[in-house]
Amino acid sequence: MQLDNRLSRQSGGKMRTLLTLIAGSLLAASAWGDPTAESAVTDRNTLARVGDRIITFPQLNTQLNSTAVVGVSIPALGTPDRRRVMLTLLDRAISLNLLYLDAVDKAVPEDPGYRQELKAYTDGMLAGLYRRSYLKKDIAISEDEITDYMKRHFAKGTVLDDKMRPLIEAKVKKAKYVKHKKGMRAHLRDGMDVKIAIRHLEIEDDALRSDQQVIAEYAGIKMTWGETKKYLTTLNNSIDLDRRLQTLDQLIDNRLLARRGREAGLDRDPGYQSALAEFSVTRLVNLHRSQLIAGMEPTAQEIDDYFAQHQQRITFNEHRKLQMVVFQDEQTALDIVEKMEKGELTIYQAARDHSIDPRAKQTLGDFGWVEEGTGFPALDELVFALEIGELGGPVETPAGWHIVVVSEQKASKYTAIEDPDTRHKTRKLLLKERLNDYLAELRTQDYPVVVYEENLNRLLQEEAQWIAAKSREMKQHPERARIILEEMKALVE
Structure with a gap:
């Protein structure tokens, strides 16, 4: 059943919160939208279909019972308010999926800035995975190492009892970890010639330097000023060349770590793939939204006219x-x-x-x-x-x-358009309204949206009945209260 009126487009006042605070959790494949198969249309858990993506009851339920959804109250399981909030979240999920599909169709994933952010994110993730993997290996503690530590730090004849052994093992392991960490750069650059062009990193030349200028080279790969200046021109790195060089060394290490991670197959790690899916869609939606908003910028006269028409809503x-x-x-x-x-x-x-x-x-x-x-x-x-x-x-x-x-x-505020705060608020509301209108057009003309209200009603009723039954069971068998509470907790996780 399609809901044209009851699930209207997002209200202007909530769009900014919606996109900036929960975009990541709503659109990742594991969250609010999945590419759909034909059989999903009749799935009893399907609540909506947006183009080729589906939204299911478990996805909304997980989000509703998490802290990821900012600005939405979380009613208890089985309460009447739960349906109202679920409808709100469903409408939000529909809007975000619309933005995602529109971004893909408009080739936003090909945006150079987006691709560079995605590359930096994947490198950071893989570098972190490989770093942890590398530092954890070879940390086994031998009896000889424990004996040697005892000789160097304790008086002769000190007995190593069961209470002292874990403490000594922890000390030895930490020392090996620190040594391992210090040797990581040598491990990464073993047999590799890393060249840094210090003459192209002088701080006084920053404004004149071309983005294509090569500043470092390793393993046949060239690093340019354009791809690194974001990190090399921070406050500290803009006043101290040594700090800048240290940061560049860290960037090189990070790339080498990421390469080792790919070689080790860490890019197949489920946690990595899930995080990458969430980040890529989050950034895609936010970038597309920013581009849309930039093209909707109102003139000064349009802001004045909007305030005159909506003063009662704007004024506090x-x-x-x-x-x-x-x-x-x-x-x-x-x-x-x-x-x-x-x-x-x-x-x-x-x-x-x-x-x-x-x-x-x-x-x-x-x-x-x-x-x-x-x-x-x-x-x-x-x-x-x-x-x-x-x-x-x-x-x-x-x-x-x-x-x-x-x-x-x-005190009253936002009473006159001449006031900068009033103008700022009016402009934001006008932009949100224009974005809402754009989403409404996507919904009606570009990507078919079908909402299965009967599934939502049935699932909420089943949830309420299940909660009522568990509550009765807990009263009848208080000794099983902990087990029942665990079952109820599992329902929302």
């Missing part, structure tokens, strides 16, 4: 936090005010003992925050004329006679 009106007591008649209100002014009664006591608000005994008159212009006119006028801590009233409304005290205030 003044808010005040109230203590309030409501009375049946004016005379009672006046009597209480008189006692309060004499110090015979606090507003908390007045609310508890005299308010006609049925919640007053619990709230003690704490009414919370109110926005200017949203209440009864007479009460609104009183509230926003008071000073902080001043007692006001009584004033009549259809609900009764009110006395109030303002305890806190939040």
Whole structure:
């Protein structure tokens, strides 16, 4: 069943959070979108299909019960709010998959900057894997090494007991690890001629140096200024040539480590492949989004016009936090005010003992925050004329006679387009709206989106029934509580 209205495109106010905070977790093959096979259409866990990608209930459930989804509350299993939040996440996943498919079709993966970032990421990952593999090998501890350590650090005749042995082994292992680490560069560069062109790294020549300038060469591979200047022109590396040379040596080592990692087949490691898939899609979506936004930049007049049309939504009106007591008649209100002014009664006591608000005994008159212009006119006028801590009233409304005290205030903002903060916010909202419109067009014209609401309803109902059954089981068999909780935990992992 396709939901055209209930799963609308993402609201403008949430798009930035959506793309910057959870893009990676939503689009990796192990997360929110997978290339689909024909049989997946009828899979009981399938919630949506976006072009050739599918979104499943387990994918959303995993994300919902993780801390990766920022800005979304996590309702308990089996609660009514869970369906609402799942629909929100499903709509987010659809939008992100649309951006991904559009990026692929527009050849964004061929972008030189993207390919360079991907290369740097893969090199870093493989270098780290190989470094850990190299440093872990040959760390076995022999009896001779333990005996030698004892002779060098303990008095003659000291007995090596079971309590001391693990400590000595740890010391010997750490010493071997440090030695191994120091020898890693020699291991990597064994039989290799590494040349660094120091004359092309002088700091005072940075502004004149061509990106094609070769600054180092190893194993027949040339490193240019353009591919390394991001790392060689940091603050410290821009004031100290020795630091710059150290950083360049580290970059060379990193590449050599990555090459050794590929030779060792570490690029087939499942953890590496999963991380690479997530990173590549995350960067692709974010790059595509940035390029789209750059092409949607509004003019100054368009920002002015947008503010004029949406001022009520953009402006933050003044808010005040109230203590309030409501009375049946004016005379009672006046009597209480008189006692309060004499110090015979606090507003908390007045609310508890005299308010006609049925919640007053619990709230003690704490009414919370109110926005200017949203209440009864007479009460609104009183509230926003008071000073902080001043007692006001009584004033009549259809609900009764009110006395109030303002305890806190939040000033209005974003009220004039001439204000830089207001202009900045207006521009962001306009750009988000344009991106939303673009996504809506992708959804209706370029990539078919089908949502299987019946699967979502059925799966949520089954989840709620399962939780209810487990809760009953836990009450009937409290001795099995830990096992049942583990089963419930496994459901969301």
